[in-house]
Amino acid sequence: xxxxxxxxxxxxxxxxxxxxxxxxxxxxxxxxxxxxxxxxxxxxxxxxxxxxxxxxxxxxxxxxxxxxxxxxxxxxxxxxxxxxxxxxxxxxxxxxxxxxxxxxxxxxxxxxxxxxxxxxxxxxxxxxxxxxxxxxxxxxxxxxxxxxxxxxxxxxxxxxxxxxxxxxxxxxxxxxxxxxxxxxxxxxxxxxxxxxxxxxxxxxxxxxxxxxxxxxxxxxxxxxxxxxxxxxxxxxxxxxxxxxxxxxxxxxxxxxxxxxxxxxxxxxxxxxxxxxxxxxxxxxxxxxxxxxxxxxxxxxxxxxxxxxxxxxxxxxxxxxxxxxxxxxxxxxxxxxxxxxxxxxxxxxxxxxxxxxxxxxxxxxxxxxxxxxxxxxxxxxxxxxxxxxxxxxxxxxxxxxxxxxxxxxxxxxxxxxxxxxxxxxxxxxxxxxxxxxxxxxx
Ligand code: URA
Numbered sequence: 001x002x003x004x005x006x007x008x009x010x011x012x013x014x015x016x017x018x019x020x021x022x023x024x025x026x027x028x029x030x031x032x033x034x035x036x037x038x039x040x041x042x043x044x045x046x047x048x049x050x051x052x053x054x055x056x057x058x059x060x061x062x063x064x065x066x067x068x069x070x071x072x073x074x075x076x077x078x079x080x081x082x083x084x085x086x087x088x089x090x091x092x093x094x095x096x097x098x099x100x101x102x103x104x105x106x107x108x109x110x111x112x113x114x115x116x117x118x119x120x121x122x123x124x125x126x127x128x129x130x131x132x133x134x135x136x137x138x139x140x141x142x143x144x145x146x147x148x149x150x151x152x153x154x155x156x157x158x159x160x161x162x163x164x165x166x167x168x169x170x171x172x173x174x175x176x177x178x179x180x181x182x183x184x185x186x187x188x189x190x191x192x193x194x195x196x197x198x199x200x201x202x203x204x205x206x207x208x209x210x211x212x213x214x215x216x217x218x219x220x221x222x223x224x225x226x227x228x229x230x231x232x233x234x235x236x237x238x239x240x241x242x243x244x245x246x247x248x249x250x251x252x253x254x255x256x257x258x259x260x261x262x263x264x265x266x267x268x269x270x271x272x273x274x275x276x277x278x279x280x281x282x283x284x285x286x287x288x289x290x291x292x293x294x295x296x297x298x299x300x301x302x303x304x305x306x307x308x309x310x311x312x313x314x315x316x317x318x319x320x321x322x323x324x325x326x327x328x329x330x331x332x333x334x335x336x337x338x339x340x341x342x343x344x345x346x347x348x349x350x351x352x353x354x355x356x357x358x359x360x361x362x363x364x365x366x367x368x369x370x371x372x373x374x375x376x377x378x379x380x381x382x383x384x385x386x387x388x389x390x391x392x393x394x395x396x397x398x399x400x401x402x403x404x405x406x407x408x409x410x411x412x413x414x415x416x417x418x419x420x421x422x423x424x425x426x427x428x429x430x431x432x433x434x435x436x437x438x439x440x441x
Contacts, residue, residue, distance in 0.1 A: 001020060001023065003023070003024065003027060003032075003033055003037050004037065006020045006023065006024060006041070007037060007040050007041050007044055010041065010044040010045060010048055011040075011044040011047075011048065012048075013048045015051055015053075015054060016050075016054055016057075018057040018061075021054060021057040021058050021061055022057070022061045024038075024041055024061075025058065025061035025062055025065055025162045026061075026065075028062075028065070028162040028165050028166055029065045029066075029161055029162045029165070035169055038165070038166055038169045039169050039173040039175070042166065042169060042170050042173060042175035042178070042181060043173065043175055045175075045178055045180055045181055046175045046177075046178040046181070049178075049179070049180060050180035052222070052225050052226060052229060053229075054180070055180040055183050055184055055222065055226050056226050056229045056230050058180070058184040058188075059183065059184040059187045059188050059191065059226055059227075059230055060188075060191070060230050061162070062160050062162045062163045062166070062184055062185075062188035063160060063187075063188040063189075063191040063192045063230075064192075065160055065161050065162035065163070065188075066158040066159050066160055066161045066162075066192060067156070067158040067159055067192065068191070068192050068194060069109070069159075069192065069193050069194035070194050071107070071109070071142075071145070071194050074142060074145070074146050076107050076145075076146065077105075078105040078106050078107055078149075078288065079106055079107070079196045079197055079286040079287075079288060080106075080107045080108075080109065080194060080195050080196045080197075081101060081106045081107070081108055081195060081196065081197045081198070081199075081282050081286055082108060082109065082110050082111075082190060082193065082195050082197075082198055082199075083097055083098075083101075083110070083198070083199045083200075083201060083278050083279075083282065084186060084190060084198065084199075084200055084201070085200075085201040085203065086182075086186075086200070086201065086202050086203050086208065086209055086210065086219065087116055087117075087119035087203065087208070087209055088119055088120075088203045088207050088208060088241045088244075088245060088354075089118065089119060089120065089207040089241065089244045089245070089249050089354045089355070089357055089358040089361075090120070090244030090245045090246040090247070090248055090249040090254065090357075090384070091119070091120065091201075091203070091241075091244075091245045091246070092120075092122075092125060092245075092246055092254040092255070092257055092258045092271070093201065093245070093271065093274055093275050093278065094110060094112060094122045094152060095122065095125065095126070095152075095254070095255060095258035095312070096258050096261050096262055096271070096275050096308070096312075097275050097278060097279055098110050098150040098152055098312075098315070099149075099150055099262065099302075099308045099309070099310075099311035099312040099315060100275065100279055100299050100302045100303065100308040100311075101149075101150065101279060101282065101283070101299075102148065102149025102150040102308075102311045102315075103149070103302035103305075103307035103308045103310075103311050104279075104283060104288065104289075104295075104298045104299060104302055105288055106149070106282070106283070106286065106288060107145050107146075107149055107150070108145070108149065108150035108151070108152075109141065109145045109150075109151055109153075109193055109194075109195075110122075110150065110151065110152040110153070111153060111154070111155050111156075111159065111189060111190075111193050112126075112152055112153070112154065112155075113154075113155065114154070114368070114375075115362075115367040115368055115375070117209075117358075118207070118355045118356075118358030118359045118361075118362060118367070119207075119209075119358055120249060120250070120251070120254065120358070120361070120366075120367065122152060123152075123153075123154045124251050124367075124375045124377070125251045125252075125254050125255050125377075126152060126255070127251070127375075127377065128251045128252035128255055128333055128334070128377035128378075129255065129316060129321045129322070129325060129332065129333065130321070130322065130332065131320045131321045131322060132316060132319055132320055132321040133319045133320040134152075134153050134154045134319070135153065135154050135156070136151075136153060136319060136320075140318075140319070141153055143318070144315060144318040144319060147314075147318065148311060148314045148315045148318055149311055150311060150315050151315060151318070151319065152315070153319070155189065159189060159192045159193070160188040160189045160192045162188070163184070163185050163188045163189060166181075166185070167185055170185075176209075177209065179218055179219050179222050180222065182219060182222075183219070183222045183223050183226050184226070186200075186223065187223065187226055187227050187230065187232070190227070190232065191227075191230055191231075191232055195232055196232075196233070196286060197232070197233050197234070197282055197285045197286040198227060198232055198233070198234040198235075198282075199234070199235050199236075199237065199278045199279075199281050199282040199285070200220065200223045200224070200227075200234060200235070200236040200237070201236075201237055201239055201274070201278055202216050202219050202220040202223065202236050202237065202238050202239070203216070203238075203239055203240075203241040204216035204238055204239070204240065204241060204433060205240050205241035205242035205243075205354065206241065206242050206243075206351075206352065206353055206354040206355055207241040207242070207243075207244065207354025207355050207357070207358060208241040208354075213238065213433060213434075216238045216433075217238060217434065217436070219236075220236035220237075220238050220434070220436040221236070221436050223236050223436075224236045224436045224437060224438050225438055228438045233285050233286070234285075234438075235281045235282070235285050235435060235436070235437045236435070236436040236437075237274075237277055237278055237281065237432055237434070237435050237436075238432070238433040238434040238435075238436070239274050239277075239431060239432050239433065240270075240429055240430065240431045240432075240433060241354055242351075242352065242354060242387065242429065243270075243352045243354055243384075243386055243387045244352075244354055244357060244381075244384050245270055245271050245274060246268060246271050247268060247382070247383060247384045247385075247386070248380060248381060248382045248383070248384060249357055249358065249361050249366075249380055249381045249384070250335075250361055250364075250366045250377075250379060250380015250381060250382075250401065251366055251375060251376075251377040251378075251379075251380065252333040252334060252335045252377045252378055252380070253335055253380040253381075253382055253401065254380070255329075255333055256329055256330070256333055256335065257271075258312075259309075259312075259325070259326060259329045261275075261303075262303065262308050262309040262312055262326075263306070263309050263326060264303060264304065267303075270386075270431045273431045273432065274431055274432065275299075276296050276299050276300070277432045279295065279296075279299045280292040280295035280296045280299060281295075281435065281437075283295035283298070283299070285437075309326055312326070313325060313326045333377075334377065334378040335378050335380075335401055336378045336379060336401045336402065336403060337401065338382050338383070338399030338400060338401045339399065339400050339402070339408055339412075340383075340396035340398075340399055340400075341396060341397050341398050341399075341400055341411070341412040341415045341416060342393055342394065342395065342396055342397065343391035343392065343393055343395050343397050343416075343419070343421060344393065344416060344421075345391075345392075345393065345421055346391065346392040346393065346421075347390075347391060347421040347422055347423050348388060348389065348390055348391065348421065348422060348423070348424060348425040348426070349385055349386065349387050349388060349389045349391060349397075349419055349420070349421060349425075350387070350420045350421065350422035350424075350425070350426045351387070351419075351420030351422075351426065352387060352418060352419060352420070353417070353418040353419075353420075354418075356414060356417065356418040357381060357384070357414075357415065357418050359414070360381065360410075360411050360414035360415060360418070361379070361380055361381060363407070363410060363411065363414065364376070364379040364380065364381075364400075364401070364402050364403070364407055364411055365379050365403065365407070366379045366380050376403065378401070378403075379401050379402055379403060379407075380401050381398050381399070381400060381401070381411070381415065382398065382399040382401060383396060383398055383399045384397070384398045385397050385398065385419070387426060387428070388425040388426060388428060390425075391421060397415055397416065397419050398415050400412055400415065
């Protein structure tokens with residue numbers, strides 16, 4: 001069928017056949033589908049949506065547009081698992097969870113992304129570690145997964161190339177915020193990574209792409225249903241992003257926070273709760289543990305015994321980073337000094353514009369305005385006060401780690417504007433809002 005006929009049918013709200021979707025995806029990969037056609041297709045899906053079956057067909061076609069990793073040759077003695085977040089601020093869960101899962105007997109080949117918009121990216125964070133190779137060749141990636149149990153790396157060019165092209169076109173044609181397109185984009189890459197189980201962390205709140213709980217629930221359901229239909233058991237958790245998850249946002253500063261968490265030097269309850277909740281669901285989903293309580297106990301033990309920290313250190317070393325990162329984190333991770341930004345009145349923190357804090361980090365140089373921009377790993381925000389904290393004009397809301405006085409002053413204004421201060425503390429909301437899970441029969 002002519003590509004324009006397939007687009008017309010979607011434009012008119014018809015359900016596409018699997019072969020129509022496969023033809024679009026083949027054309028995206030080969031170039032036979034032009035940029036204009038891809039944009040029109042994306043816009044038609046944006047307005048008309050897709051059934052679960054259509055979305056599953058798009059997902060599997062994009063998954064097969066490139067290499068599909070196969071871990072069976074490594075004779076691993078545990079399941080191959082991963083976690084993916086829809087993106088947040090101060091969300092460094094991957095850095096803690098991957099080694100914790102590895103310490104519990106799973107294998108975690110985590111293919112992560114760079115910062116997008118106001119959200120931070122795991123790869124940018126890891127690249128604050130001098131020598132860390134986030135683009136290893138296939139042999140080093142496989143060896144690290146087999147010998148350490150986890151390897152966090154960047155997407156390779158031959159993994160789901162149809163998604164890479166379509167995503168680039170969506171990014172510049174206002175078609176990113178489509179639940180079926182987001183679902184197919186994320187899951188095609190996860191399926192191509194050869195996983196046996198996945199937990200999705202779908203963020204909701206002022207720092208999330210899906211700011212409403214309703215939108216987050218729709219996305220969480222779509223991800224869990226389509227992944228399960230495509231043969232990848234998946235559970236989605238909806239977690240809170242009405243404030244940064246960790247008390248910091250940036251690159252080196254979030255790695256330092258993760259090291260403190262892994263070594264027990266400083267454990268923050270919200271980050272801990274999200275990490276344990278995601279981990280326990282994944283360990284139960286993959287049948288490594290019979291129930292959430294025993295999975296949680298194992299994850300907690302991986303922290304207290306030092307096993308998770310040791311897996312993190314070995315992963316960093318295996319991928320080219322320093323062998324003594326955990327012993328000398330402040331020498332190995334460059335962070336420019338922080339200056340305090342104060343509250344402008346007395347009261348309680350009643351709201352946080354988390355997106356604005358993420359954008360403040362981008363303005364400091366810690367994120368990108370354009371994909372090709374470099375990232376400054378040494379800047380960011382630290383000691384961020386949580387919702388509900390009492391403040392007065394002598395209370396620092398945060399520490400601003402900036403390169404220049406001008407950048408520091410701009411960030412201070414942004415932080416002050418992002419914090420809402422009122423007379424009474426706002427009621428606390430849970431950090432895990434809901435769990436979406438489809439049983440396979
Ligand atoms: N992340 C992805 O990989 N794809 C999307 O469409 C949105 C977020």
